[in-house]
Amino acid sequence: MLSNKRYFPPPRTNAACQHCQDLNLSLPTIDGILGIPLGLLQTSAASGCPYCALLIKALELPGLEPPNNEDLFGVTLFSGVDSTNAEPFPLIVRLQTEYRNFAEIELYVDADSSYRLPAIGRARNIEANGLSDQCVALMNSWMKECLSQHKMCHQPQSSMILPDRVLDVRPGKNPRLILNQSAETGDYAALSHSWGGQVALQLRQKNLEDLRRGISLQGFPMTFRHAIEVCRALAIPFLWIDSLCIIQDSATDWAVQGSKMDAVYSNCQVVIAADGAHNSEKGFLEDPWRQIPVLKLVCPRPASDGGTPKANKDEPQSKFVDVYARKKGTGNMDVFMHHSRASNYRSNLSSRGWILQESVLASRILHFTAEEITWECRSVSRCECQVNPHIFTHEMPMKYNLTRELDHKEHWAKLVQEFTCRDLTYPSDRLPAMAGIASHMHSRNPSIEFHAGLWSDSFASSLLWFCLDRGMNLHGGKRKSRRVQPESAPTWSWASVTGRIMFSPSQSTLGALKNLHVNCSPAGPNMYGRVSSATLMATVDTFRGIIIAHKDHRDAFQLQLISDDGIHRSNLIPDGEIFPDILGDSTEMCVGDEVILMDPVGHDDKYLILKPSSHGPSTYRRLGLYMTFPLRGIWPARHETITLI
Template sequence: MVSVCTTCKGLQKHLRSLDGAFAQEPEPDSLQWLTTTLPSLRRSTNGGCRACAVLLQGILLHHDRFAAVKEEDIRVRAESLNAPAAAAQDHVSVEVRWKGLGDCCDGDEPAHEEGYPDLKLEFYTDKDGQSPFSAIGRGRRISENPLQDGGLGTARALVKECLSRHSKCRHAQPTSLPKRVLDVLSDDGSNGIRLHESAWDADEQRFEFGEYLTLSHCWGSGRSILKTTTKTLESHKKSIPWLDLPKTFQDAIQLTRALGFRWLWIDSMCISQDDNVEKLEASMHLDKIFSNSFLTIAATSAWDSNDGLFQPKPQPFKIQATDSKGSLYKIYVREQPSHYSFKAPFDEGAHMNDWELPFNSSAEANAQTPLLKRAWAYAERLLSPRVLHFTKSEMILECREAYQCECGRIDDSTFDSRTTDSVKQEFARVVAENEGHRETLNGNGNNSRIDSVAYQLAATSINDAAKTITRKREEAIQLWSYIVTEYTSRDLTYDADRLIAIAGVAQALSESLKSGYIAGQWTFSTLGLLWHPNDGGRCRRPKAQANNIPSWSWASIEGSPIFFDNSIAMDLACTASFPLERGRSQAWSPISGDTLELTAAMATEVTLRVDAANEYSLVKNDVSVEFRPDVSPLRGEDSVAPGESLICVLVSMTFRSSIIGLVLKRLESTSQVCRRVGRFECYECQRDGSDDEPDDAETLFGHWFPEVEDMTELDNGPRQTFIVI
């Protein structure tokens, strides 16, 4: 009788019945072959198991990933999938872990391991699927170049799948070209291109119809990137020599041609870069440029325009294996694409409210997908109906309803339980709910006016319409807060672009929010003012702002992701109004702002105390509350001396049983004109000099506002008004 390897069962599917526990299939969608340590796998290999030898060899071919780790600390798990989702591929997946394993059990069996493995490999055969081990079958091919060896067919298949299955990704009407596009099918016999100026239809108030692609890319230093300027505009309309184009542009043009399109929009080429008025106008129409694009080509792994669109991909290793008769077979092993920034470090099923934001800011993700770290590219990604990402591992199609990739695993929990970033899909859902309604109200859908709530109510019952608008607003403002957090975690080259780059996203959400919008703030939401930087120690106020960004706007802070508080358990009778909206008109001022008037029932003067380096408290009546300013240490226009008075305005209580408010600094000692210096959240308050346990947050009302006897009567009590600039 032939002995069977107790470690891996010889990777033979028919032998799993020899192990009763193995036959029970501890996981319904997979077959586990081994869970062991690297030294144990070596011992089994030395004992003559050919299957363990193949696994060991494949792991050691990636030894550079764990060269500094002791072998006894490395644990290995191998499985193959036994679910319908795995029908197109039949590889063996091997997980290798060495970080954060925690306490382990005796022997070779590890304790429960959570999170994505440190290294995940796949062992597979080529097309014929022949292997001496029945567990190792065919794999899924990843193209080396989308313009070669079937890669173009894969790209087309990804797009076709999106168009055939996703209604939100299709354009309901013919799309207009942007003001300028590149004509990549020039008929002058050269390989060059030319800049095309679209014909304007004055009656329809649009440019000529046409389908086009867009390019999203990192400029890099910007010094060598080819640009259109007022001086080169006329010559670019005649011809742009091929050799003048950076590699990323050349690759994008070749792909556009190969996919059968004539028009391509590239920002540096289609916008006159020394015309500030034109640049601002184009930025304000970013939502139309990218949302009307058929496909956005994303140079996701390129650091600048000279890197090229198609990054070299690591090739799989080949291992020779023999069967019991000595026949040779080829087994391939490669690192499974990790999908970098598209996957979170937590499992699928976590609600968006429970996400760790920013979504995935790991060093590996940033290094492998530098485009996703750029703020402009984030806005372009949200607005596009579909984005074809070119990464160092594979092509990934991200659209308004799903993800697809060459390896077939990115959006399938069978292969990867981690959740996929779904903010784009949520954004598309919220926007899509209002598109048909907007076209009905505005006729041609091109009116930029934000329709009044009263106009909506005319078509239906007041109660039903009010509930619908409230629900949509709540969903949209929550989504907006996530988007701003993600957006502010990304990099901008110029401070002046802070509000410009996100204006198109705000325009797309304006129908859902039915609100004025000033300098990043939706005017209906006082809670939107309760933003706070994740780390004030990394923050600064821009020294010279090209636009007027007031201190109350989140865009006035640079250097840290911005977070929001959008839900409250109790309103403390604080309201915000904007002079721009007097007369009941809804303001649309996306890149600048002025004053706001903050009217509050609970506002008081407190004293700033410095407890230690960059540690502050607010004190009144010998009761102190921790305070984290927007910029730490307090400096510049935020400078406050120890012992100086500040104004603390209470806004709400939260479901966390905390009190939240704004902290303002008077410009003059008797003036009601103030600047914001921070937000505070009180979980507990402490009487100075007392050794007693701190009191709960709500006791702050009695300590700081002893004159307020009935909290339920705040709306009927006296108010104070502050002008915040």
């Protein structure tokens, strides 16, 4: 083990080299992790240990210079075995200075090699083109495995109804738009892509007939062209692309087709996710990042008696095995982040709000990242560079949960929290961009009702959302919350603001909203989309207060309780925290505002902060959430009927 400049050697074993343990990291005394100082590694390599020599040669991989002129102190080796079989993963070599870990190397043998080295598993070299023969064979093998073996990913053939419009991309003719007016079935893919500004080719009312007649492959933007080529390579006859299958200059068509997103992504055979393309023109099959530096090394084969070989360069080449070294990727840090060497953040595509429902609803996704192809379905996650599948257990696969009989309330809250971290070009799309997921969940729970982003069976506790503007967005930047304009959701809905949303856990699920009446009028045909008007009427306990300046923080507020007779009680300022819905230069919450606190759950310590509205008596707008100790029994409550808009 290495810790700063301290070295703790492992207990002695029968290994020929006591420093690298002949790369036998499965010994109980090592347990898959072994640290070696650079000096000992160099001495052992010079003395003839082929494995130490291999590690020294691997350090010649370009781009591994220590930061800040620090010196390399040593390496730590990591090995592991997939729980589903005994094949080792590639050996991970972590480089360390006295102060930090600064890089990781991946050592592997070729995926087609029948030979194994201790602790060095198989992996694949990444092809320069994502449609090479090797890549096409790999994608087809993933697809075949999923379709034939994964019960969780199975789709009834009766559900494979083509969308209302779809591109016919079969080879031998120009791609053309077809209208599905008789509920025809068939295999189709759906493209998930970043618009990245204006898309050169869009379906509009004036060019619908032109697209139905067909256009040449060269007439499509590069990202669309690549998606068509992928479909043809996988023998998928049809392709759905939002910008070419929804009439872009028709709000009515957008609303109608938006309400069918659940079916579009749930029924497609596979989603082609263009993670590596920042816009429709870039394409995703030949990104320069695919050509990562790989160092080819050789290592003597172990002696037939199991002993450690000597690194004799005069031996015939047949007695050596090829070993490859490359920089290790970041791996799957969460279900929406894929193997990457370029960035610690997600792709631009997976940071977009609209993309969440595409990735959650689809049974299968082929991700074309900047660096490689990755696969995910409801059963397994794979990538082009690795032979072993990735393990799902340490992730939170939200799409997997859609197929399980789990608590949909908790699942919806997690989805909203993930969604509101993402970017939307138009903030008023908060509800439309989640409509497909809402429709899918509603079909599995038809007895409940959907109210502007909240479900009826958890309505009271779901009102206890708050904005976490101190958090970072998916690109590592700060974000502020604003009220969505024009208003497309009531103030009591998380969809009424632009901030990152968190839901506060509540001990009660029954709620304290008596005589509850919720009325939501959708703004169009999509019942899960924008809302034209909404009211919440209930009889509930309330407490009166006034907003005051925080004594310690200039940009924060405190709340002072007021008695029923209107006399200010300055000595009763509860120890609590206000989470405004709007922060920054907004005047929505101001010092001196008289407000009421509404307790939607009962016997809890979280209250909605409400401000009188000009729409009528006892009518209020939400300003934020107040977290404090339970006020019931400490301060008199008023039992009243209010309307929240």
